[in-house]
Amino acid sequence: MFQVGLTGGIGSGKSTVSALLAARGAVVVDYDLLAREAVxxxxxxxxxxxxRFGRSVIAADxxxxxxxxxxxxxxDDxxxxxxxxxxxxxxxxxxxARLADVPEDGVVVHDHPLLVEMGMASVCDLVVVVDVPEEVQVQRxxxxxxxxxxxARARIAAQSSRQDRLAAADVVIDNTGTVADLEAEVDALWERIRSAS
Incomplete structure (x- = not known):
């Protein structure tokens, strides 16, 4: 199993890249969905x-x-x-539990906004960072x-810094261009993944 760590700051377009990789045959483990399931x-x-936080953080249902x-x-940090x-x-x-169902020759994409913060980059065969400048994140x-x-700025500040994410990257996808530009970058990434896996 070839494991790809996919991360990016909030508003970077990481989920779009994840969907494009899934369309090419990757098994995506979406940590935003897991975070919802966990609670x-x-x-x-x-x-x-x-x-820890009291009844006020629990909805009526x-x-x-x-x-x-x-x-x-x-x-509050x-x-x-x-x-x-x-x-x-x-x-x-x-x-x-999700990984147990992936075939041995499969490609797994860990779609994880906190890949760097949770120390998961080291267990991946390839770390991909979807990157945009902070002002683009805020605008989106x-x-x-x-x-x-x-x-928006508080959410961005709560995540790893852009510099820390980029330092962990094997591949950086610049998502400031067009959809066609992004598709071309994902095609190149998928070729690299398939040749390495």
């Missing part, structure tokens, strides 16, 4: 979050109030570290996700 009602992680929790943890200590092990366990988050400028 579904009835999970030990959600119970631990409620114990028993699910996690993600915006409410986000408002707490993105304003210690609170974010506490949350990560709860969720990261649960997410890792779910990822391991404001225009496409409806965030305020301040919220």
């Amino acid at each position: 579904e009602p009835g999970t030990p992680a959600l119970a631990a979050i409620e114990e 028993g699910s996690l109030d993600r915006p409410g929790l986000g408002a707490v943890v993105f304003a 210690a609170a974010r570290a506490d949350l990560e200590a709860i969720t990261h092990p649960a997410i890792r366990d779910l990822a391991v 988050l404001v225009e496409l996700r409806g965030m305020s400028d301040a919220d």
